[in-house]
Amino acid sequence: MPSTPTLKRRYRQDLTLRKSFLDNVKSKFLSSINVKSSDISPQACCFDPIPNNNVHEPHNHTSYDPHPYSRRKKSSIVHSTTHRIAILPPELLAYIFVLGSYADTHFPVTVSHVCRFWRELSLRTPILWSTIHFATRTSALRERMLRSKACSLDIGIQELPRRPFNFYEIQRYMCFATSHIHRWRSLNIMVLNYVPYLWNAALSECCSSHHSQAPTMEELSLVYRRNDDTKEFCLFSGYAPRLQRLTIDGIRLTWLPSLFRNLTYLDYTHHSFSTGSQAVNEVMNVLSVSSRLLGLRLSFPNSRNTRRNSRTTFSAGTVRLTHLRTLCLRVESIDIPDELIQLAVTLLTPNLTTLELEDSFEKHSSIHSRRTSFLNLPMFLTLYVLPGSLRVLRFDHRWYNEGITPLLRPLVNLRIVVVKPEGGTDRTFCTMRKRGGRRRPERGDCR
Missing domain, CATH: 3.30.750 (Transcription Regulator spoIIAA)
Incomplete structure (x- = not known):
């Protein structure tokens, strides 16, 4: 079988598609997605039709084209499908950029180097920077x-x-x-x-x-x-x-x-320059000024725990926080700080709905790790009265003991009790009530 001679590069004919072929492909593509051709703009089409003046006749073997590469660039066809993100409105795309910048501070720089449109859009979104x-x-x-x-x-x-x-x-x-x-x-x-x-x-x-x-x-x-x-x-x-x-x-x-x-939210960790009643008076002054709080977290990490006599009386004075809804008492020491106990007694929270007793002490020794609860937890439960408006109550592992259960019975509005043991997952318990107002406890795990 005789072999067909291969044409040299300068005599090769560029690949071109006629207008009739492109129109046929476009009609089939639009019919597959059930969209009328009249509703589609030329800019939204995936294929760019070529005018008739770009269709070239076969070259003569003896002719010579001085600019073959420029002619091939004009008549080249790029067949690519449009990505879904390219059809998003610019406002929605800019909003996605802003959400991404919350998680990564370098995200605005990253999206501005993707393409020209993304760069222009990112530069015209001031909140992104x-x-x-x-x-x-x-x-x-x-x-x-x-x-x-x-x-x-x-x-x-x-x-x-x-x-x-x-x-x-x-x-x-x-x-x-x-x-x-x-x-x-x-x-x-x-x-x-x-x-x-x-x-x-x-x-x-x-x-x-x-x-x-x-x-x-x-x-x-x-x-x-x-x-x-x-x-x-x-x-x-x-x-x-x-x-x-x-x-x-x-x-x-x-x-x-x-x-x-x-202030509506305050996360206050007391400094190490004052302890005892002086620290309590400072925090009471803070809370008396910020009396519109909705959420409050308190901690005394640098307190000096000493053995206190059970008959010891606390200083007079109260702080009333009528708007407070969430209270978190955090312990970062071996036992509950005396300042935290005294401050909890002075707080009046008539509308409190969520109480979190958090234990974040991580340096447990071999002796302290065997403790099931704080040593001065009975004194805290004796002095601190749980508000009757409580709906959610959370205990970390050393905040809970068997003496807490009788204190929960008068809480008629209590719905959820969360107990987190040491090194374990949260155990959630629900309390159900009848229509007559009587309490019917259920010990089953809700999760």
Whole structure:
């Protein structure tokens, strides 16, 4: 069989499809998805038809084309199916980008390098760049500030595991951020390792009397357990009317009504500079100012547990929190701190619905790990009266013993009791009541 001679590259004919063939394929594709051809715009079609002037006749073997590559580029056909994400509206796609930026701070940079459309869309979404974490270069932070335009900013300073902060680095970051303090929505500072004079470096610009007010501040978190600075800081020149959520650990603040009157959530871990009745009086002053709380978490990690006589009386005085719905008492020591017991007695919470008794002490020795409950738990149960409005009650492993069961009978509104044993999963129990108001307990596990 004679072999067919192979044409050289410059004599090969480019692959072209005529308009009739493309129209036939388009009609079959549209009929398969039950869409009328009149409702589809030319931009939405997967195939791009070629005009008649692009259809070339066979070349003469003796002719020579000086630009073969340019002609082949014009007549080339790209057959590709459109991805579903490409048909999303730009508003919905931008909203997906914003949700992704909450989980990953580098997500905006990632999506801006996918394609031109995504980059243009990300640059035109200022809220996508409103989260500022001081773990990058100063030039990148300045670029984020420009791209966020007039949006409120979420400032975060979190120490990396292998790269602890130093005094000058934190001070440089905060000096750069305080120039936009009028746009702050939240401030989060979390440091684990010991850094001398950390709060002086981080909060010196926030405590100055000139241009340090935060009119848009809503959330504030200051966590540094190893703080050794006894100074009392007065933040934002005493003016942050929108502040609603506050997390404090290892710092002393001047508790002004203009700053903390409108708080709805407070996670308060007392510092190590005061103990005993002095610490209780400080926390009572804090709660009396922030009397509109809906959620409260209390902890005294640095208290000195001493054996107390059962006849010891506590100081007079109460704090009434009528709006409080959720209360969490957290223990981070061997036994329940005396300050926590005294403070729990002074709290009046008539509308409390959820009580969480949390045990987060992780350094159990061989002796303490065999304890089934705290040594001073009977004294706590004797002094603290469970509110009658409780609906949910949660015990961690050392908060529970057999003496708690009789105290639950007068709670007519109690619905759910959660018990978490040491190293185990939560065990949830429900309490059912009849129409007449009588209580009918059920010990079965609801899960």
